[in-house]
Amino acid sequence: MARITCAALTKSYGAVLAVDALELSIGHGEFMVLLGPSGCGKTTTLNMIAGLEEISAGRLLFDETEVTWTPPHKREVAMVFQSYALYPNKTVRENIAFPLRLRGQSASEIERAVGAAAEQLEITHLLGRRPNELSGGQRQRVALGRAIVRKPSVFLMDEPLSNLDATLRLSMRGLIKRLHQELKATFVYVTHDQAEAMTLADRIAVMKGGLIQQLDTPEGIYERPANIFVAGFLGSPPINLVEGVIAGGAFTRGDFRLALTNPPQEGRAVVLGLRPEDVSAGGDVTARVELVSPLGSETHLDVLAEGGVALTLRVPKEWRAAPGDRLSFGIDPARLHIFDKASETRL
Amino acid sequence: MTRFGYDERSAALLVFPVLAVLLVVAAFPIIYSFWVSLHDIVLTRPLRRPFVGFDNYLRIFDDARFWTAVARTTVYTLVCVAVTTFLAVLVALLLNEVFPGQRLLSALLLVPWATPSVVNGLMWKWIYDPTYGLLNGLLVQVGLLERYRVWLGDPDITLLLIANAAIWKQMPLAALLMIVTMKAIPEDLYRAARVDGANIWQRFVHVTLPALRPGLMLVLVYETMISIRHFDLFLIMTQGGPGDASFTLSWLIYVETFRSLRFGTGAAMSYVLAITTFALSWAVIRFLGKRI
Ligand SMILES: Nc1ncnc2c1ncn2[C@@H]1O[C@H](COP(=O)(O)OP(=O)(O)OP(=O)(O)O)[C@@H](O)[C@H]1O
Ligand SMILES: [Mg+2]
Numbered sequence: 001m002a003r004i005t006c007a008a009l010t011k012s013y014g015a016v017l018a019v020d021a022l023e024l025s026i027g028h029g030e031f032m033v034l035l036g037p038s039g040c041g042k043t044t045t046l047n048m049i050a051g052l053e054e055i056s057a058g059r060l061l062f063d064e065t066e067v068t069w070t071p072p073h074k075r076e077v078a079m080v081f082q083s084y085a086l087y088p089n090k091t092v093r094e095n096i097a098f099p100l101r102l103r104g105q106s107a108s109e110i111e112r113a114v115g116a117a118a119e120q121l122e123i124t125h126l127l128g129r130r131p132n133e134l135s136g137g138q139r140q141r142v143a144l145g146r147a148i149v150r151k152p153s154v155f156l157m158d159e160p161l162s163n164l165d166a167t168l169r170l171s172m173r174g175l176i177k178r179l180h181q182e183l184k185a186t187f188v189y190v191t192h193d194q195a196e197a198m199t200l201a202d203r204i205a206v207m208k209g210g211l212i213q214q215l216d217t218p219e220g221i222y223e224r225p226a227n228i229f230v231a232g233f234l235g236s237p238p239i240n241l242v243e244g245v246i247a248g249g250a251f252t253r254g255d256f257r258l259a260l261t262n263p264p265q266e267g268r269a270v271v272l273g274l275r276p277e278d279v280s281a282g283g284d285v286t287a288r289v290e291l292v293s294p295l296g297s298e299t300h301l302d303v304l305a306e307g308g309v310a311l312t313l314r315v316p317k318e319w320r321a322a323p324g325d326r327l328s329f330g331i332d333p334a335r336l337h338i339f340d341k342a343s344e345t346r347l
Numbered sequence: 348m349t350r351f352g353y354d355e356r357s358a359a360l361l362v363f364p365v366l367a368v369l370l371v372v373a374a375f376p377i378i379y380s381f382w383v384s385l386h387d388i389v390l391t392r393p394l395r396r397p398f399v400g401f402d403n404y405l406r407i408f409d410d411a412r413f414w415t416a417v418a419r420t421t422v423y424t425l426v427c428v429a430v431t432t433f434l435a436v437l438v439a440l441l442l443n444e445v446f447p448g449q450r451l452l453s454a455l456l457l458v459p460w461a462t463p464s465v466v467n468g469l470m471w472k473w474i475y476d477p478t479y480g481l482l483n484g485l486l487v488q489v490g491l492l493e494r495y496r497v498w499l500g501d502p503d504i505t506l507l508l509i510a511n512a513a514i515w516k517q518m519p520l521a522a523l524l525m526i527v528t529m530k531a532i533p534e535d536l537y538r539a540a541r542v543d544g545a546n547i548w549q550r551f552v553h554v555t556l557p558a559l560r561p562g563l564m565l566v567l568v569y570e571t572m573i574s575i576r577h578f579d580l581f582l583i584m585t586q587g588g589p590g591d592a593s594f595t596l597s598w599l600i601y602v603e604t605f606r607s608l609r610f611g612t613g614a615a616m617s618y619v620l621a622i623t624t625f626a627l628s629w630a631v632i633r634f635l636g637k638r639i
Contacts, residue, residue: 047538049537050542051541051542052538052541052542071541072541072544073542073544073545074543075544077542078542079538079539079542081535081538081539083535085533085535085536085538085539086539086554086559087539087540087554088557088558089557089558089560090553098543098545098553099544102543102544102549103544119518120592121538146539147541181496342415
């Protein structure tokens with residue numbers, strides 16, 4: 001069993017609707033990332049899948065079996081927590097062995113399984129230590145060990161890397177991706193870090209206010225954001241959003257005009273979305289450079305175009321610009337995102 | 348060049364009054380009572396108080412009453428500490444859950460603790476009273492008892508009845524300490540244990556109990572220290588009786604000092620009790636401290 005189906009899954013705490021009729025189908029062996037800002041219901045969703053949180057309404061299925069009321073240990077899921085949640089009084093070996101011991105496996109079986117898991121995670125030399133003698137990254141490896149040792153078909157991870165520093169996070173990200181490929185299990189991974197989501201996910205569910213805003217592949221979410229929230233949540237530096245109207249088949253705001261390939265109806269109030277990297281050298285858009293932020297591999301330019309339109313551009317480091325310069329660049333109309341101003345949805 | 352700066356000097360100045368008071372009310376009695384214990388002081392012949400070295404101590408260990416008192420104190424302390432600790436954990440587990448009335452119950456928990464121990468002693472004396480006591484009345488009315496009993500007159504259970512009164516008073520503080528310790532256990536540990544397949548008992552054994560160790564140690568040490576020295580309940584309820592059924596060490600010390608007026612041996616006994624208390628606490632800390 002490894003396909004997860006959430007049907008109108010709902011969780012309410014009194015008047016607070018933490019998760020609102022969530023529809024989500026996660027395929028066998030898929031790496032699903034739940035992405036969203038703090039308080040959007042990611043953890044609640046994950047806990048409902050784990051069986052740690054009672055489901056208020058709706059149904060949850062693993063393959064064809066309904067597990068809405070099944071207790072956590074009967075669901076055969078493993079979970080990894082942001083806080084690691086290692087048993088502080090047990091050694092690393094005992095921590096990893098714990099789920100197997102509870103299942104009444106023989107000592108030799110446990111020994112072998114713990115050894116294999118430790119080897120896979122390169123923590124064999126730590127087996128005799130206690131959690132308080134480990135670094136954050138080592139602790140999270142142990143927590144992963146405790147999860148994989150049971151060979152579950154579903155892995156649930158709640159911001160497992162959030163407590164680690166940036167470099168460690170990068171290498172642990174690689175480790176998790178490798179584990180997913182080796183174990184061929186279904187992963188549901190909660191994060192509010194867009195880079196983690198983009199690199200790890202087969203598909204991303206972007207959540208806000210207990211609702212899924214968009215469910216798509218990382219490319220799909222980045223290239224075709226369904227609404228302004230999703231567009232703004234992914235990308236660094238964030239997408240440029242400019243309010244304006246459609247006039248003469250072009251996006252207009254004061255003197256700022258951009259011709260569109262298939263414009264919405266005339267006079268409509270819209271929001272234009274432009275990814276900072278979607279500009280090319282030489283073109284008919286001119287702007288004054290306000291701020292130059294060289295990053296080595298690339299440069300970020302804050303520019304002010306006609307009509308008081310402020311844009312951030314991500315350009316190759318070869319573009320030489322200084323504050324005060326006039327800059328001409330091109331924008332490919334096909335790469336523009338147009339959202340309806342009232343409904344904030346993509347047009 | 349001064350060795351102590353302004354901060355250190357003003358700190359010393361501020362601490363001095365407390366230090367002086369402590370010296371007078373704590374250090375002096377400790378030293379003076381030790382001095383007393385080395386002399387043969389009997390108030391019925393106040394003028395002759397020869398120095399006898401450790402004779403008083405040696406005399407205690409030849410005294411049959413002392414060994415009776417040690418036996419009684421051991422039973423009483425063991426019962427008090429064991430039952431108090433057990434109940435405290437149980438009550439803490441209950442009050443750590445969220446249920447209607449949990450806040451009210453938590454507040455009520457503190458009532459026995461806030462009761463002065465003399466009041467507590469009198470209250471339980473009345474409850475156990477052979478003629479108008481609540482316990483007799485209740486048990487007879489419910490039909491568990493045929494006719495009224497002289498509860499505190501039964502040497503087999505006197506010690507336990509007094510222990511019950513003591514536990515009633517001291518359990519709440521222990522429970523409170525356990526609740527505080529429990530509140531500090533991260534919720535994620537319980538979640539992890541549930542996903543790992545631990546049932547409620549296994550979660551208690553593998554998550555709650557290990558985390559309780561520091562609080563448990565505190566409760567054990569504290570309860571041992573106060574139970575071994577309990578006095579007021581014995582004074583109010585039984586005065587060592589019936590026979591020698593509740594003849595504990597602190598009662599022996601009282602009798603020796605204030606009834607027989609033998610201050611020398613009384614002080615020596617006090618020293619024995621104090622050192623025993625100290626040694627026991629140290630042993631508990633060493634034994635449990637190592638396993639944390
Ligand atoms: N036990 C609870 N009682 C009441 N409200 C709760 C409870 N747990 C969560 N909530 C509410 O449910 C909503 C979703 O919470 P959840 O923990 O799922 O957010 P999240 O997306 O995981 O956020 P974060 O990124 O901060 O972890 C929040 O508004 C939160 O305040
Ligand atoms: Mg969360």
